[in-house]
Amino acid sequence: MKHHPLYAFALIAAFSAGCAKTPTTSTPAGPVTDAAQLREVAEKYGNTITAADLSKHLHIIASDEYEGRNTGEKGQKMAAEYIAREFREDGLVGPVKTGSNPYYQTFDLxxxxxxxxxxxxxxxxxxxxxxxxxxxxxxxxxxxxxxxxxxxxxxxxxxxxxxxxxxxxxxxxxxxxxxxxxxxxxxxxxxxxxxxxxxxxxxxxxxxxxxxxxxxxxxxxxxxxxxxxxxxxxxxxxxxxxxxxxxxxxxxxxxxxxxxxxxxxxxxxxxxxxxxxxxxxxxxxxxxxxxxxxxxxxxxxxxxxxxSEPLPTENVLGYVEGSDKKDELIVVTAHYDHVGMEEDAEGDDKIFNGANDDGSGTVAVIELAEAFAQAKKEGNGPRRSVLFMTVTAEEKGLLGSEYYSENPIFPLANTVANVNIDMIGRMDFDYEKTNDSNYIYVIGADKLSSELHQINEEANQKYTKLKLDYKFNDENDPNRFYYRSDHYNFAKKGIPIVFFFNGVHADYHKASDSVDKIIFESAEKVARLAFYTTWELANRDNRIVVDSNKK
Known part of the structure; x- marks a missing residue:
């Protein structure tokens, strides 16, 4: 989240790149476009999002080798390559028509x-x-x-x-x-x-x-x-x-x-x-x-x-085309940058790995993308297209998402909603007091669409049963988290958003934001909630209404 982590970790077996893939079954004659049928198979694909796979990815992109993923620097470029490779291997399409890499939206800061x-x-x-x-x-x-x-x-x-x-x-x-x-x-x-x-x-x-x-x-x-x-x-x-x-x-x-x-x-x-x-x-x-x-x-x-001088960077995009409603689009986001290294940081740890902020959201997006791609291979949707996008330069002022919102690959008028994941799998100061990790702060879901709020509530009630905490959704919240992550650049354009966030803890923006402190079982539940909400948004008969105008 906008506003540095380290310990030595052994990388997972042979530095494995990517999750185990669900075996592909034979594809039906045509894709399923019935909303009720698609709801029936949602859990099959939601269950492919696992704590083990989230951990596998995060131990790589939040390792010291990635040097804190500072925008425009070596580690950020390594993370971009890793994410694009995962998208490609999972069968997502690179939707960018310009440049040498269809998975990169490149631009100069x-x-x-x-x-x-x-x-x-x-x-x-x-x-x-x-x-x-x-x-x-x-x-x-x-x-x-x-x-x-x-x-x-x-x-x-x-x-x-x-x-x-x-x-x-x-x-x-x-x-x-x-x-x-x-x-x-x-x-x-x-x-x-x-x-x-x-x-x-x-x-x-x-x-x-x-x-x-x-x-x-x-x-x-x-x-x-x-x-x-x-x-x-x-x-x-x-x-x-x-x-x-x-x-x-x-x-x-x-x-x-x-x-x-x-x-x-x-x-x-x-x-x-x-x-x-x-x-x-x-x-x-x-x-x-x-x-x-x-x-x-x-x-x-x-x-x-x-x-001034130019600094090239890139958003990483993976696209799953929809079936009968393919011109409409859901965008799932997380920021994959962090704040890099600080030579004058206290102690021996100079690398700010950003495991929670926002490595956790990034690996959740990778897992959601794989689940949707697998569903498409098996003829089970999505009806609307889904763009999975990890954005750069959030820590520098939400710049990657702002660039996309001003230079969209797909028309914003056709963009139904944005699901944004920034910091999951930890407990904040309040929940640490009771050692309760079965919660998530939900921000912004009702600001522009009452239906988006209801969809998320129903998905949680049916599948994940987390405590949905709306503390930071209050328009008078002094932390103003609604304005501090990438979803806000979509909300400014009138696009309904939902933001999943675990709150701030003692390791926020410190070298101690490390992988060993992530509660992957909690991250799994939140990632699955994001999946089920996205699944319903992508497959329901009617596009959600924009009927609210809250701050």
Whole structure:
């Protein structure tokens, strides 16, 4: 899951590549297209997904040899080759028509690192990495003069907009972090004590500024230098390390996002920090957007140099074509990348094997793919086509799934649902207290389709009998897991999703996320639940409805 493991393990007998295959029986004259008949044979294929096979695969891709599967590096390429070979040997088709490998959707990420960065205002000079931080790309590769406009909280919604009568085209917009409250203490946007995405997700403000034509948005963090340093501590590491992203389109690059100290924000707007921050009180008193009477200096220059190079990577795709409803598609996903190696990690273990995150989901997808391919060989479906896709660069910001959602191999309009598996076969902090591994967190199934939620519930009741925990499905869940794995890039396109997740534990993103800690019997049950839900989605008579619009 978005946001490093090691011990020496003996690889399974003779480094066996792939699961034992179910013997192929003679193929009937034509495929079965009756939903009831296909439900009757579902368990036959679900039972081919076993703890032993999951273990066999995971001991390979989460071994030290794969070096933590960091995006674009040797281990990730090895994992891609392994997954593609499994798909091919199991009889899945490589659906990609371009490139040399039909199982790879290849694309270039942009590997970039910050160079020189500063803001000068008259004789004052503020340094990147000290007084401000930048996320994403930069339109200020060389020093340039920029016009600055203050836009309140940077909110631009139907009920509240700081951009009314404000021209920000080509300018740097300075905004306050968070969102405004009314005199009763409730947030103005929600009318309650709950914040909205405008306060929780900086991208909302970046996107609003981009839409209005701004060159960049500077978000003022904290009320003083101490608070700013505390709130932005984690960004210091970003400046010293290369980062990955999708290349911005030349036609509509996103506005640069800067997190600036109150001193920088005040200097950019020509006032004192106290006066700038007092603006929040003015909005509270008015209960609506307020136009600030700030006059920005004229001699503002910005440079935030970004040094970039392309980094090739690939999503791995295996396709099982459907029968009578083959134009409709179910997509089953997991991310096969992890975070690689860290030379400065504590202890002797420098390799972050990512057995649970998300080697566990990856091997589940391999097993589901084999089960569906076997069913097809024996004339038992699926009626709808199923795309099994392990995606790259999830740890770098859900980039592989985002790339697919913007460059789909199959039309998104024909994509019925996404089943996403990220971290299974472990217990989180809560369930460890009672040593209960017979559960799974289910996230997002009811957000867009009530039928998807019901299908998953019924599959579990009939076959797997796990405790389905909806704790993290709450729209007010502060962890916001719904937004933190690959399914979200499908949900954003209006495609119903279900996300299977075991929660966070002490080994999350540490070198100790190792294969020996996976409870393969638990992973087997969850993988089978994902299989039965996918089976019903693929074989039922009617495509599931999109009838919900929950957050």
């Amino acid at each position: 942009e590997k970039s690192q910050w160079g020189e960065g500063y803001i000068t205002i008259g004789k004052q000079k503020f340094l990147m990495g000290q007084n401000f931080y930048v996320l994403g790309g930069s339109p200020f590769q060389a020093e340039q003069t920029v016009e600055v406009v203050f836009a309140g909280y940077g909110i631009d919604s139907d009920k509240y907009s700081d951009y009314n009568n404000l021209d920000v085209n080509g300018k740097l917009v300075v905004v306050l972090a968070g969102e405004p409250k009314g005199s009763n203490g409730n947030y103005l946007l929600s009318g309650t004590d709950k914040t909205s995405d405008w306060g929780n997700d900086y991208r909302q403000k970046r996107n609003a500024a981009t839409k209005r034509g701004a060159k960049g948005v500077a978000i003022v963090m904290g009320g003083n230098a101490t608070e700013f340093n505390s709130l932005t501590q984690r960004y210091k590491a970003y400046l010293s390390r290369p980062s990955l992203g999708l290349k911005s389109s030349a036609e509509a690059p996103a506005a640069a996002t800067m997190f600036v100290s109150p001193a920088v924000g005040a200097a950019l707007t020509g006032v004192t920090p106290e006066k700038m921050l007092a603006f929040a009180g003015d909005v509270t008193k008015a209960g609506k957007p307020v136009a600030a009477k700030f006059t920005a200096p004229k001699d503002i220059k910005v440079k935030t140099e970004r040094i």
